[in-house]
Amino acid sequence: MPRYEPAFGMDVPRFAGIATFMKLPHVRPEEAEGVEIGILGVPFDLGTTNRPGARFGPRALREAASMLRRLNQATGVDPFALAACADLGDAPVNPADLQDSLRRIEAFLDGVVGRGIVPLVAGGDHLTSLPVLRALARRHGPLGMVHFDAHTDFYDAYFGGFRYTHGTPFRRAAEEGLIDPRRVVQIGIRVTLYDGEDVRFARSAGVRIVPIEELVDRGFAAVMAEARAVVGTGPVYASFDIDAIDPSQAPGTGTPEVGGIDVHSAQRMIRLLDGLDLVGADLVEVSPSYDMGGLTAWTGANLMFELLCVLARAAARRRADQASS
Ligand code: MN
Ligand code: MN
Numbered sequence: 001m002p003r004y005e006p007a008f009g010m011d012v013p014r015f016a017g018i019a020t021f022m023k024l025p026h027v028r029p030e031e032a033e034g035v036e037i038g039i040l041g042v043p044f045d046l047g048t049t050n051r052p053g054a055r056f057g058p059r060a061l062r063e064a065a066s067m068l069r070r071l072n073q074a075t076g077v078d079p080f081a082l083a084a085c086a087d088l089g090d091a092p093v094n095p096a097d098l099q100d101s102l103r104r105i106e107a108f109l110d111g112v113v114g115r116g117i118v119p120l121v122a123g124g125d126h127l128t129s130l131p132v133l134r135a136l137a138r139r140h141g142p143l144g145m146v147h148f149d150a151h152t153d154f155y156d157a158y159f160g161g162f163r164y165t166h167g168t169p170f171r172r173a174a175e176e177g178l179i180d181p182r183r184v185v186q187i188g189i190r191v192t193l194y195d196g197e198d199v200r201f202a203r204s205a206g207v208r209i210v211p212i213e214e215l216v217d218r219g220f221a222a223v224m225a226e227a228r229a230v231v232g233t234g235p236v237y238a239s240f241d242i243d244a245i246d247p248s249q250a251p252g253t254g255t256p257e258v259g260g261i262d263v264h265s266a267q268r269m270i271r272l273l274d275g276l277d278l279v280g281a282d283l284v285e286v287s288p289s290y291d292m293g294g295l296t297a298w299t300g301a302n303l304m305f306e307l308l309c310v311l312a313r314a315a316a317r318r319r320a321d322q323a324s325s
Contacts, residue, residue: 004035004084006070019066020087021122022305027086029111036315037079037308038088038117042105045287046098047127047166049158051254053287054125057300058090060252060288061122064301072309075271079305079312088112098164102131109135113280118311122304123284125166125254126153129239130173136237136280137178144183144231145170146273148266149241150190150257152209154198166254166285167198174205182206183234185227187215187269188244191257212259220265224272231276238273238281238307240266242300250299252291263299270306278314281307 006023020026021039032038041058048054071078079085091108094100105128112119113135121132126149137143147153147170154174155167163172173179181202190212193199202209208230215223243253246260261269286300 004086005080009069014067019062021062021065022068022085022308023066024085024087026089029088029108029115029117032086032088032115032117034084035086035117036083037085037120037311038112039085039120039122039304039308040088040112041090041122042093042124042128043090044093044101044105044123044128045125046095046101047164048125048254049165049167051287051290053289054123054254054285055095056288057124057284057286058122060291060294060297061283061286061301061304064294064297065304068301068305072305075274075309077309077313079308082312082316085308085312102127102164106131106134110138113139118315119280120304120308120311121280121282123282123286126241126284127164127166127169128284129282130169132280132282133173133178133237134176140235140279142177142180143279144234144236145179145185145239146227146231146236147184147186147239148188148244148261148269149186149239150188150243150260151241151255152186152189152198152202154202154207155194156197156201171201179237183231184208185210185230187223187227188212188261190259212261215261220269221272224269228272228276233277235279236276238270238278238310240270240281240283240303240307242283242285242296245299250296252287252289252296253285254287254290255285263302266303267306270303270310273310274313276310276314278311281311283307
């Protein structure tokens with residue numbers, strides 16, 4: 001079986017070679033024999049309602065992620081020792097057709113999830129999460145979710161009844177039974193609203209919304225303890241919209257909102273997902289055209305690494321459970 005490991009930065013300088021996610025080997029899903037976690041891009045931004053460009057996110061994130069080393073100094077986790085990881089390339093999209101793109105992305109993710117591979121997805125705008133959740137729910141049933149964002153993405157429709165945008169993915173996911181709203185926590189929600197219908201709907205469906213003010217007042221450890229209790233022991237998805245981060249640290253995104261989460265707190269909160277039954281994750285809404293010096297992509301790549309660490313821990317735990325049962 002091939003060994004799916006990143007190229008070692010003391011053999012090959014990190015700036016050299018083809019920029020795959022975390023310098024991993026690139027294989028197509030149908031060739032990914034033995035791969036347990038697949039990192040993949042979704043170069044899709046047809047759901048964007050404001051400034052476009054998240055379709056260029058995967059390339060910028062690969063470039064930044066090739067600079068990462070393999071060991072998480074804070075937690076001691078080496079994700080590549082815990083699970084076989086590979087770069088699965090990009091999901092196919094049709095830049096002239098939103099619904100056709102969603103179908104193609106879902107079919108690609110079906111091929112990933114159907115092989116038992118845990119997806120770590122680099123968006124793309126946040127509508128990317130919908131076809132990923134469709135594929136994951138087909139395998140695992142309705143999912144819990146820990147969602148970091150400035151926005152709920154629980155709106156019903158935009159521009160006179162159009163129901164598929166990056167402001168609506170979780171409304172659709174709830175309607176389709178892909179997520180269980182009573183096992184969903186949204187962290188970092190803030191600032192101006194169109195009319196607040198999204199927040200009212202989400203709360204009435206049972207979603208736990210933690211506005212940024214509450215996060216700052218209570219602290220990230222207390223909020224994450226509650227988040228873990230809300231999502232419980234069932235399968236969980238983690239979705240990280242880069243606009244959860246304050247725009248001073250992540251300006252390269254389509255819908256920036258001031259007063260956000262600092263990068264250090266975000267790293268600490270993702271580490272506190274450890275122990276949950278994580279079955280997939282995404283990092284979305286990096287839009288390189290609005291970035292400054294690659295700052296947002298670098299932040300996004302580092303947060304993807306933190307997500308990979310907790311995904312690898314969950315994958316290793318499931319493998320051990322299977323071996324002992
Ligand atoms: Mn979002
Ligand atoms: Mn957002």
